Amino acid sequence: MSASNYWLVAEKALIGRDWLSPAYLHIVEGRIQTISHQPPTQEQVHQAGEGLLVPGFIDVQVNGGGGVLLNDSPSREGIRQIFSAHAQFGTTAMLPTLITDSVEVMRQTAEAIAEAIADNEPGIVGVHFEGPHMSLAKRGVHSPAYLRELSEQEMAVFARQDLGAKVITLAPEVVSPEQIRQLVSMGVRVCLGHSNATASQVQSALEAGACGFTHLYNGMSALTSREPGMVGTALADADSWCGLILDGHHVHPLSAKLAIRAKGIEKIMLVTDAMPPVGTNQTDFAFYGERVVREGSKLTAPSGSLAGSVLDMAGAVRYVVQTLHLPLNQAVYMASASPAAFLGMSTQLGSLEAGKRADMLLLNADLKVQRSWIAGHPLN
Known part of the structure; x- marks a missing residue:
């Protein structure tokens, strides 16, 4: 898995204000390039894990x-x-x-x-x-x-x-x-x-x-x-x-x-x-x-x-x-x-949308943080 170019799938993700299930995110150079309901063809997809994917x-x-x-x-x-x-x-x-x-x-x-x-x-x-x-x-x-x-x-x-x-x-x-x-x-x-x-x-x-x-x-x-x-x-x-x-x-x-x-x-x-x-x-x-x-x-x-x-x-x-x-x-x-x-940073941060920095969290059913990413790089 390249930290600068990979696909991530979440069983459910908050995209903008709405939930998408499943959600496939293409992360390129720390940013979300594409979000899709359908898996990519001929690309390896990495699992976010069990839970809800939300913005950092x-x-x-x-x-x-x-x-x-x-x-x-x-x-x-x-x-x-x-x-x-x-x-x-x-x-x-x-x-x-x-x-x-x-x-x-x-x-x-x-x-x-x-x-x-x-x-x-x-x-x-x-x-x-x-x-x-x-x-x-x-x-x-x-x-x-x-x-x-x-x-x-x-x-x-x-x-x-x-x-x-x-x-x-x-x-x-x-x-x-x-x-x-x-x-x-x-x-x-x-x-x-x-x-x-x-x-x-x-x-x-x-x-x-x-x-x-x-x-x-x-x-x-x-x-x-x-x-x-x-x-x-x-x-x-x-x-x-x-x-x-x-x-x-x-x-x-x-x-x-x-x-x-x-x-x-x-x-x-x-x-x-x-x-x-x-x-x-x-x-x-x-x-x-x-x-x-x-x-x-x-x-x-x-x-x-x-x-x-x-x-x-x-x-x-x-x-x-x-x-x-x-x-x-x-x-x-x-x-x-x-x-x-x-903060005047809406074009960069604050939601999971194409073009924004891939700051993301995976929450479990109890809404506790399981995983997190900053600019697409895992913190844990």
């Missing part, structure tokens, strides 16, 4: 995994360990995410990401800076010592054009619409979050080019009858994407259903907001000099606040199917096609 998952918010927190290891090796931990759970593309930190750590992270992008490091498609320009009132576990207004120092990091997809989470009461316009002009995807903004402030940020909301409901001004806040404005806006952390702790199932109904699967992205314990048996870890404790699937800071999650993307997909009772194809869409669209 794309996670736009990954703080850590494999025992590593990006803030503590802003390096190629740190990034590699984090991705390796998540790859076993179906993530084939991700944005390593730096939580609020110093300018120097931001620079180190940018340098490591740039090197990874230049070397086509598997799975690394960009970077997410979550902070430091956010609200003190809605900071969550982000250190108040690092919260600050946007200066030329951070702008120089955000201006880099060698970081792949750039996402920044900020509070619109801290960063002006003019600054948001400047960020957008530099190719940054601005997400709103960790904010106590009014609906008017949020609308001004959207008009300036902000296009997403970081972990909807969590760390943002709530929806009320006379002040829609960030939550209400996000739900009402047809054009922006919203991340959802579906780990059973961050968002009530009814709130999740409401968000999906309001935004549609096209504008909801499943995200993990994952921390170091993912892929390990770690029960606690250091964070800003304090200890975050894991109890089952919940991470708690000394303050009692949730401190990210131990969620993986396959777990988020299972939650959508098993708890929200939505069809698997919709769950997978929110884990693949929707984040690909948000």
Whole structure:
């Protein structure tokens, strides 16, 4: 079998939004060249295995995994360990995410990401800076010592054009619409979050080019009858994407259903907001000099606040199917096609279609990952 040119057959595959059974995929130079219901003539066909073939998952918010927190290891090796931990759970593309930190750590992270992008490091498609320009009132576990207004120092990091997809989470009461316009002009995807903004402030940020909301409901001004806040404005806006952390702790199932109904699967992205314990048996870890404790699937800071999650993307997909009772194809869409669209990568990633990169997963009946491929190359 040539890794650059082969036929793969799946007993059932999610092609676009619909299931095809069986599905024959011709993989050439890492891309899907042809998809057919009929087997090729005079060609050897390799078996994907028993189960469901779906597109690889794309996670736009990954703080850590494999025992590593990006803030503590802003390096190629740190990034590699984090991705390796998540790859076993179906993530084939991700944005390593730096939580609020110093300018120097931001620079180190940018340098490591740039090197990874230049070397086509598997799975690394960009970077997410979550902070430091956010609200003190809605900071969550982000250190108040690092919260600050946007200066030329951070702008120089955000201006880099060698970081792949750039996402920044900020509070619109801290960063002006003019600054948001400047960020957008530099190719940054601005997400709103960790904010106590009014609906008017949020609308001004959207008009300036902000296009997403970081972990909807969590760390943002709530929806009320006379002040829609960030939550209400996000739900009402047809054009922006919203991340959802579906780990059973961050968002009530009814709130999740409401968000999906309001935004549609096209504008909801499943995200993990994952921390170091993912892929390990770690029960606690250091964070800003304090200890975050894991109890089952919940991470708690000394303050009692949730401190990210131990969620993986396959777990988020299972939650959508098993708890929200939505069809698997919709769950997978929110884990693949929707984040690909948000990142501007729909022509390359996010679905099993001719011309796209062969990032694929084989799920068993329990929706657990059995095999995975990036650009047609098996990871396991």
